[in-house]
Amino acid sequence: MLILLIFITLLLSWMIKKYVFKFNHHGHKNNPPSPPKLPVIGNLHQLSALTHRALQTLGAKHGPVMLLHFGSKPVLVIQSADAAAQFLKEHDLVFSDKPHTSSTRRLLYDLKDMIITPYGEYWRKLKSICVLQLLSNKRVQSYKFIREEETALLLEEIKSCCLSETAVDLSQQFDLHSNNVICRASFGRRFGEGENGRRFTMALRELFRLMATMEIGEFVPWLSWISRVNGFYGRVEKVREELDEFLEMVVEEHLSRGLESGDGNKNNENFVDILLKDSSIDRDGIKGILLDMLAGGTDTTSSTLEWAMTELIRNPTFKMKLQAEVREIVQDRQVITDDDLGKMQYLKAVIKETLRLHAPVSLLGRVTREDITVMGYDISANTLVLVNIWAIGRDPASWDQPEMFHPERFLNSSLDFKGVDFKFAPFGHGRRGCPGTTLAIASVELVLANLVHKFEWKLPMGAKCEDLDVLEQPGVSLHRKNALLVVPIHREHNML
Template sequence: MELFANKREKGVLDMVDLLVFKQGKVVKIGNLVFSVVFNVLGNICFSRDMVKLDDERGTSEMKGHIWKFMECGTTPILADFFPIFDGIDIQGQKKKAKKCLDNLFKVWEGIIKKRREEQHCNESDVKKHGDFLDLMLANGFSDDQINYMLLEIFPAGTGTLTSTIEWAMAELLRNKEVLNKLYSELKKVINSNPIQESTIFQLPYLNACIKEVLRLHPPIAFLPHYASETCQVMHYTIPKDSLVFVNLWAIGHDPKIWDDPFSFKPERFLNSNLDFKGQDFEFLPFGAGRRMCPGLPFATKQVHLILACLVYHFEWSLPNDGDPLMLDMNEKYAVPLQREKPLLLVPTRK
């Protein structure tokens, strides 16, 4: 993870450069963050950008493929409730899922093919990229294994981060006092130096803001688990092979756990040992145990870095000088948990 810090930082610097060019224009924050994260993952996996940051059409198309795949993978089907229908595609979900898979595999199949062809050259002529694809090929992964490994990386990495940053910017815009306090912390610590990962984790208020966003808007609202054996949970008998959903959204909004749970108050995490590493069951945005999100280290680094740059380098406003307090904060249930309406903002360089 540390070896690719420069790639994550470069991706964010490219975002800042684009936003300088976009000053005074309406920016769809979700699409911008998606393209940044998609390119960072592209450089980690393939040593190349996957989309152009200023290509709104290409970004929207790629984001659409990712979102459709995640929707197909999380939409309940009849067999989930009536196992007798397992193997029968009554709702056509399997057909839709295959189409989604094919669209995503096409994104990188040409890159994999070209890299394999390079391997057939003399060993001394083979260019070593030092990326994740090189590692998989060196370990003898088949194309199918590579495809499904990348399928774990790209949708999960882009979807949850995009959603979290979009919610964070909306909450900060609606809470000016919090935004000003966060900017003051950034200005004091960074002090005109380049924003680096080694710096942002020295920012307790930034960390508290991100935790509060994850509490209010967990990327995964319902965390699914299968019961591998029949067991007892709080006097309930859970039969073997049952699908159990942990309602993370409800936990994060429970008034028995959180004071004023629907308000955005990062201060609740200051001087608190609560963390999202799966040890505190009142706060589990990434899950817990052996099945918790494996992308947590990447996600936390990338979210901190992107949000710090957006707040430190730019002033933000709504189009037509709209009132942030009137901003639509309705949620659309999906994976990840999304805003019902995309967040549109106008940047101005500080």
């Protein structure tokens, strides 16, 4: 009898702990504030193509932590540095899975890539290979010559427009440049040229468009027929086949080259060769990682360059300050060295300020791995989490005059790219933070320093600098809506 009584008491206390303490006195879970929602679609009608902006507007009304519903799917939205730190910094492991849809799984080799694969042993393996073999400081340093050669080509291309005083499409040039750097570093050669190159670049663009498209069927399953009828699934299959064909070619090229040389010379090995030697990653895994490097590294880097030049042209005072720094350090030498870049504090401030105002990845997406209570809110396992990096970068609680481009705020500041302080985390944070930061910053610094060292810039048809628009284009990375067209004036030419 006594044993039965003890058993019932223990069972009751377990049930009270599990069910009562988790719920507030109304008998409900303590959810974060939620804007009113509609049946079936939840809060989807309150979003727009520029999701980061729509969420910022909702947050101004309902606070920095909100629970929305995309259809029936709960979505936790975090939009202040303080809240982001309490959720992600304190509980990194719980928030270390990534969201995916049936289409992103199709496109990224069914979770065999690194960007969307769940946190765990397989992800750790991929991350360590990518960091050690491609993205570590040492590796990034070792293919400095690639960045230098590609930057020289970009400068030549721009210079050719100087004599005719025609506008150059910097958006397009930056895309090509970033693509060439990533392809040469990861695959050993360029792939953007000729008819095949054009098809490959178009397929990548389409991949970015598809990955940024919100699929209604993911949130309201009985509406998934829409993606079939409007051709979305068809586009996913088409681009999947095109990219797979391209990646197969890259892999085959490396396999046959390895057989031909047969010399086992480690110095000739590149990233693809190293992946091919690892028996724990299958062919789809290899293609997934290669696609990650393209998807994670090209569009983000070119977007940063595009916005940095946009802001410098719109703000001539800051452009002149940067120009003065670069020209004083480099003088009339043609080549800008790493040593020079190391001394350019204003350049680093300009890049940070660009990434604060125009974080290419505006929303960090995560998924909770288990139930958790943070800031008194009960969050269930498998909740989609969106951290609005873009809105946090413009939050008046963290920044003075947040809408202004003002690089000086980063001079003598301890804020770095590691995302330690969540008020500035353009590369994310923690386990799933960006492994490509060093490569990205090295590429951006070299290009920007050269662009202001060697050229003056004006807008076509006598347009005023301050009139340059800052309209955004929705996508995996946030780009300008309109291409950045500018007329370069070569410095030597200018000085004649």
